[in-house]
Amino acid sequence: MLIFTNEDDPFSAITGAVKTDMIRTTIQRAKDAQDLGLSIELLPLSRPDEEFNVSLFYADLIGLDGAEITEYLPSAGEKLEDMTDQLRKRMMKKRRVKTLSFAITNDVCIEVNTYALTRPTTPGTITWLDSVSNIPLKTERSFICNDTGALLQDPQMRFQMYNDTVVKFSVRELSEVKRVSSHHLRLIGFKPLDCLKDYHNLRPSTFIYPSDEHIFGSTRVFVALHSSMLRLGRFALAFYGNPTRPQLVALVAQEEVTSSAGQVEPPGMHMIYLPYSDDIRYPEEVHVTSDEAPRATDEQIKKASSLLKRIDLKNFSVCQFANPALQRHYGILEALALGEDEMPDIKDETLPDEEGLARPGVVKAIDEFKASVYGENYDQEEAEAAAAKASRGDASKKRKAITDAASLKSAAYDWAELADNGKLKDMTVVELKSYLTAHDLPISGKKEALISRILTHLGK
Known part of the structure; x- marks a missing residue:
């Protein structure tokens, strides 16, 4: 148990016998917890105008006496600095993705680093281990001849189908074909910011920042370009x-x-990936007249607005929600690493707030909105429709069972041979009906009508 506090006397607001009793009870409970194997550590936070006095209360709580009290504060400061080593957490490394050369003109080329600011977090790469020795395994790929089964070397040729023709490439030729640009990033020109639309963004942007590591003066050129783009309200179009x-x-x-706390957003440029003309889809336009298009009434809009106000998420931020799948993954890893028998229960913060939705005001707003859209008897009609659907499902299952049984019984006879030999008249009505049921034919009528129906189906 770690105690972070700047209050050296937590019972200072109480006096007399009540204070004495509270101190005695608290210290006794702490000793009982320590006897059960619980470790208690105090990390005092000193105030600007006075030093933390351990001897007032916490010395007895954690079992300090004599010289240990004077030596405790310096050691507690060192413990506070080493807390990052004690806490179990996953830290994302702040590192560049790659370094690019940015060609502004034929004679001016600068160096920039790229960073991924927003990317989906994944559980991590799986490492395959040997089941006996627990040693990491190395994965290798081999090519096997389809005719002889012999191992082959890596293929020296690649092929691509074009106009029903196999076009072959060597590895070197394929590399040359893919090398479209000599520079990583090449400036094309500038456009006003209002020319950049929301639907032009194909995926999360990449942040770029200048670097003087290999090309000296890159920062100076980048800052001049950056300032001009901000002042003129333009973005740069480039080829990556x-x-x-x-x-x-x-x-x-x-x-x-x-802000007062420091830098909130760094200066730099966002590299937004634009679509080609082939990447933009143009769905078919559906022309609906005003008479056919459904319109909400003023009463329905009013009820919907009331519902939105009732379940409004105040101060919402995506940072409030942890990925439940990742939390469960890390919880299981931690339990396995610590040898715990029970897996931890992970709280899924993405589930609806059942307690909040059960409040009388919210329930009333939901019922009123539902009644304005679907009508007063919607729940009853929905229940009746569900019951009818279930009934139809049961009837369908029953018909299928009857058909399967008839098909099984009908398969025991060679009906074509019986028809050719004129022996259908010797069959019973039940046997004749089994053939008709198996082939979804009517089973009404006398025996002669059943035989005639079978002969017609057999083409006799």
Whole structure:
């Protein structure tokens, strides 16, 4: 148990016998917990105007006496600094994704680093281990001849189908074909910011920042370009010669934002990946006249507005919600590492607030909105429709069972041979009906009508 406090006398507001009794009870409970194996550590936080006095209360709580009291405060300060080593947590490394050369003109080229600010977090890469020795395994890929089963070397040729023709490439030729641009990033021109639409963003942007590590003066050129783009309200259109998929990108300058706590947004540029003309889909337009289009009434809009106000999420932020799948993954790993028998219960913060939705005001708003849209008897009609659907499902299952049984019984006879030999008249009505049921034919009528129906189905 770690206690962080700047209050050296937690019972200072109480006096007399009550204070003495509270201190005695608290110290006794702490000793009982320590006897059960619980460790209690005090991490005092000193106030600016006075020093933390351990001897007032906490010395007896954690069992300090004599010289231990004077030596405790310096050691507690060291413990507070080492807390990052004691806490179990996963830290994301702040590192650049890659370094790019940014060609502004044929004669001016600067160096920039790229950073991924927002990316989905994954559980991590799986490492395969040997089941006996627990040693990490190395994965290798081999090519096997389909005819002889012999191991082959890596194929020296690649092929691509074009116009029903196999076009072959060597590894070197394929590398040359994919090398579209000599520079990683090449400036094309500038456009006003209002030309950049929301639907132009294909995936999360990449943040770029200048670097003087290999090309001296890159920061100075980048700052001049960055300031001009902010002042004129323009973005830079560039070509990103990615080996896997060359793309057009928009470089949008971001101004530095600071607060009393420090830097909130860093200065730099966001590299937004733009679509090609082939990437934009144009769905078919559905022309609906005003008479056919459903319209909400004023009463329905009023009830919907009341419902929205009732379940409004105040001060909402995505940072309040942890990924439940990741939390469960890390919880299981921690339990396995610590040798715990029970897996931890992970609280899924993405589930609806059942307690909040059960409040009388919210329930009333939901019922009124539902009644305004679907009518007063919607719940009863929905229940009746569900019951009818279940009934139809049961009837369908029953018919299928009857058909399966008839098919099984009908399969025991060679009906074509019986028809050719004129022996259908010797069959019973039940046997004749089994054939008709198996083939979804009517089973009404006398025996002669059943035989005629079977002969017609057999084409006799």
